[in-house]
Amino acid sequence: MNCPHCSSQIAPAQPVCSQCGFSAAAIRGYLGADWVKLARITDNAQLLSLKHTRHLETVLDDFERRFPQCFMAAYMGALPEALTLPDLGFWLINHGAFHTHQISRRNDFGIVLMIDPVRQQACLSLGYGLEAVLKETILTQILKKLQPLLTQGSFASAIESAVLLIDKGLQSAARREPRQLDQPPSVIGDASDLGLHTLRPPTRPLLHAPKPH
Numbered sequence: 001m002n003c004p005h006c007s008s009q010i011a012p013a014q015p016v017c018s019q020c021g022f023s024a025a026a027i028r029g030y031l032g033a034d035w036v037k038l039a040r041i042t043d044n045a046q047l048l049s050l051k052h053t054r055h056l057e058t059v060l061d062d063f064e065r066r067f068p069q070c071f072m073a074a075y076m077g078a079l080p081e082a083l084t085l086p087d088l089g090f091w092l093i094n095h096g097a098f099h100t101h102q103i104s105r106r107n108d109f110g111i112v113l114m115i116d117p118v119r120q121q122a123c124l125s126l127g128y129g130l131e132a133v134l135k136e137t138i139l140t141q142i143l144k145k146l147q148p149l150l151t152q153g154s155f156a157s158a159i160e161s162a163v164l165l166i167d168k169g170l171q172s173a174a175r176r177e178p179r180q181l182d183q184p185p186s187v188i189g190d191a192s193d194l195g196l197h198t199l200r201p202p203t204r205p206l207l208h209a210p211k212p213h
């Protein structure tokens with residue numbers, strides 16, 4: 001995944017970023033190496049009303065229906081000075097057990113939005129599988145659009161906007177992706193070569209009646 005400090009590529013097993021010296025172990029030293037349960041909405045700053053939280057749950061439900069392979073979680077809380085939002089995002093992608101309807105999903109397709117209401121900052125961290133799809137420039141644009149909402153203190157709107165903008169980003173990425181088409185099969189033996197499976201055991205049709213002896 002990308003280094004939370006300089007955005008260069010870091011291999012999952014690589015403990016230190018070769019470009020800037022960022023150390024995943026340092027963050028683990030701070031936050032631990034255990035997995036944590038990551039709810040879709042963690043409001044550690046207690047800024048969302050129950051009504052807002054319920055509404056955001058439905059927004060996230062819609063998102064997950066539209067992109068069944070992805071899932072998104074939002075974290076709101078004031079971080080200590082030693083911890084940056086990208087640090088927390090990096091750690092959550094690696095140590096967060098996303099609480100979604102489908103437990104089979106892996107963090108490769110996870111998205112975490114973190115909001116620090118005191119710093120009035122937001123950050124998006126992506127799993128490995130999404131980094132190639134949602135480029136850094138798209139994320140920067142999304143965060144820029146959230147900034148006025150954060151400054152106003154409209155945190156629920158900021159989360160909703162982030163979900164909708166990511167939805168748009170994923171849609172346009174899906175349109176960009178060229179369709180991979182294989183060569184058409186040159187010979188057709190039977191319907192199974194076309195991906196169709198017969199319900200009866202395969203038998204050859206009897207075209208000629210056997211000659212009487």
Ligand SMILES: [Zn+2]
Nearest residue numbers: 003006017020
């Ligand atoms: Zn780095």
